[in-house]
Amino acid sequence: MAKQLLSGKLTSKGQLTIPVELRTLLNIKEGDRLAFVLDENDRIIEVQPKTKKSIREVMGVLKSTMNVDADEAIGVARAERAKEISAKSKELRDE
Incomplete structure (x- = not known):
């Protein structure tokens, strides 16, 4: 060949x-x-x-040492981010 x-x-x-x-x-x-x-x-x-992998293909690859509810974790992350944005907004208003 x-x-x-x-x-x-x-x-x-x-x-x-x-x-x-x-x-x-x-x-x-x-x-x-x-x-x-x-x-x-x-x-x-x-x-x-x-090939590129989507996030769905790699989910579960890393094992957690504790049980975490994904919806709860997302909610906590959103709440923390909202606090950060609120604090930054207050700083800008106070200037």
């Missing part, structure tokens, strides 16, 4: 343009990350697409 050489262009900012044929082959979309697997001689032997 013959190998096809595909090339891209590296910009001064270190950004690489990946040819459309390769993006299609690897199913790479805008915003996806790529992992470069190197061998012992620091040569790239594999490129693995890493």
Whole structure:
């Protein structure tokens, strides 16, 4: 099986343009990350697409040491933020 050489262009900012044929082959979309697997001689032997994950996909990855009700936590966070905004507003009025 013959190998096809595909090339891209590296910009001064270190950004690489990946040819459309390769993006299609690897199913790479805008915003996806790529992992470069190197061998012992620091040569790239594999490129693995890493797609963006939504918050729903990563929920539950970190285990809590205590039971927390999400709705209650959101309510507490909103109340704390409201207090901060109120205090900042009062400071601005007093100036």
